[in-house]
Amino acid sequence: MPTAPYLRDPLAQTDLTDWGVIPTMIEGESHTSGKLIHKGANGESECGLWLCTPGKWHCHVTRDEFCHFLQGRATYVHESGEVIEIIPDTAAFFPKDWKGVCTVHETVKKLYMIR
Template identity: 45%
Template sequence: MSAPHIHAAGTYDDLVDWGPQPDMIEGQSHSTGRLLHKGPGNSPETGIWVCTPGRWRLSVPRDEFCHFVAGHAFYRRDGSDEVIEVTPGTCVLFPAGWRGEAEIRQTIRNIYMLA
């Protein structure tokens, strides 16, 4: 397909089980998603990601742009007071190497792109 796309990405429900979230601190977050496109060498990669409540460690290996379309969460960066609250409509660019914790309070859904 020359322009991969998903209609109604905010409610699209044909998702694949991606399993439990690794590096759990509290709770039992579980992920589902749908890969939309993966380029040569896995870059870029884009798709839909859904994650249930819990708290876990996070290390971002590549630049990642996220458009959150559902849920409520906090991302806390290691070594700083930075706290990013996400709700529907929030967009965040996590630069490669960003490290911290994710605390999912209500199941989140985001449309992501890894560069």
């Protein structure tokens, strides 16, 4: 019988894995870390907790991603000019091939699902 992976109290999580620096930085040095809740057998989907420190970078979403931002502030600006302001308790869906610039103003923590 399959199990249902879960994460209790995501805001209190501090035991995160270092996922490195964002490779497409424009300004600063955004450092990421997180905790994987589930990854599909063939890597086709994953979900987890993601933390990112302040900075600005080029963003290209390569697979559909749903995010629920729990803390921090960020601005996502699509290449078309559309602006998404992220504050705590913001949910957003970024479709595959979304491209733009992300600026993290205050360290963000989010739950995400990629498919």
